[in-house]
Amino acid sequence: MLVRAPMDLDAEQERVARRLGHVFADARLLREALTHRSYANERGDGEGPRDNERLELLGDAVVGLVATSLLYTRFPRAREGELTRRRARLVCERTLAQLAVQIGIDRALRLGRGEERGGGRSKPRLLAGAFEACIGAVFLDAGFEAAASVLDPLLEPLVSTCASDEDDAKSRVQVVLQGRGGPEPQYVVLAVEGPDHARVYHVALTCDGQRLGEGRGRSKAAAEQEAAARALERLLGSSPADGPSTDRGESAPSATDGELTR
Numbered sequence: 001m002l003v004r005a006p007m008d009l010d011a012e013q014e015r016v017a018r019r020l021g022h023v024f025a026d027a028r029l030l031r032e033a034l035t036h037r038s039y040a041n042e043r044g045d046g047e048g049p050r051d052n053e054r055l056e057l058l059g060d061a062v063v064g065l066v067a068t069s070l071l072y073t074r075f076p077r078a079r080e081g082e083l084t085r086r087r088a089r090l091v092c093e094r095t096l097a098q099l100a101v102q103i104g105i106d107r108a109l110r111l112g113r114g115e116e117r118g119g120g121r122s123k124p125r126l127l128a129g130a131f132e133a134c135i136g137a138v139f140l141d142a143g144f145e146a147a148a149s150v151l152d153p154l155l156e157p158l159v160s161t162c163a164s165d166e167d168d169a170k171s172r173v174q175v176v177l178q179g180r181g182g183p184e185p186q187y188v189v190l191a192v193e194g195p196d197h198a199r200v201y202h203v204a205l206t207c208d209g210q211r212l213g214e215g216r217g218r219s220k221a222a223a224e225q226e227a228a229a230r231a232l233e234r235l236l237g238s239s240p241a242d243g244p245s246t247d248r249g250e251s252a253p254s255a256t257d258g259e260l261t262r
Helices: 011-020 027-033 037-042 053-074 080-090 093-102 113-117 126-141 142-160 170-180 219-234
Strands: 186-191 201-207 210-217 260-261
Touching: 011 126, 011 201, 027 053, 027 126, 037 113, 053 080, 053 126, 053 142, 080 142, 080 219, 080 260, 093 126, 093 142, 126 142, 170 219, 186 219, 210 219
Parallel strands: none
Antiparallel strands: 186 201, 186 260, 201 210
C-alpha cells in the first residue's frame, strides 16, 4: 500500500513517515519527535519548538509493551527471567539506534549547531531516543494499535536473535571464569548518564581486580550483559592458560569508582 506523507513536512521527515508506514493527522507530532533538545534550546524564546524528550518517555513505554507482547507470544514456555533478558536485548540502545538509521531518523533529526558539529547524527543515544519519540508520536496521533502496527514489522525479524538462557552472556562468562579457577565476576557501575527518563548505564565487568569488559545500556541489566559479552570475546580469544589481563594502560576500578553489584 502506498503511504503518503503530509505535505508540510520536509523531505527527510516525509521519508521517515513513509518508512514508518504511518500518515500523521498531526504532522507537528513527528516534527517534535525529530527535534533534539539542542535545537530547541537554540531557539528557546518561549515560542520555539518543543524538544522530543516527553515523546521519548511515552515511546519508551510503548516500545517496551510491544516488545514484551511479541516475546510473550513467540516463546510461550519462557519464564519471566528469560523474557526479561530477551526484551533487554531486543530493545537495547544499539538495536533502537540501528532501527532509527534504517528508517532515516539520523538524516531527519533537527540538531543544534554544537550537537551537529559533535557528530550527533551518529550518536546511538540520540538515535535511540528519537526512535522512541517517533513511536510516541504515532501513539498520540492514532493510538496503540497504530504504534504496534509500526513496531511489529521492525521488531519481528530481530526477535529470534535476542538473548535466551543458553546465550546469556553473564551466565557464560561466569562458567568460563570459574573453569579457569577464578572468583565470581563483579559488575561496577562506572557512570549513569542522560535525563531521568532516558538513563544510560556504563558498566565494567571485573574479576580478581582486573577489568575484562565494558558495556552500555538503557538499563543496568542490559549494560551488564553487554559488558559480559565483551569480556567473553576477550577471554575466548585468548588461551585459557593465559588468564585474564587488564586493558592496556588501564587499571581495574576499585569499589569506590562506582556502584558495585554482583
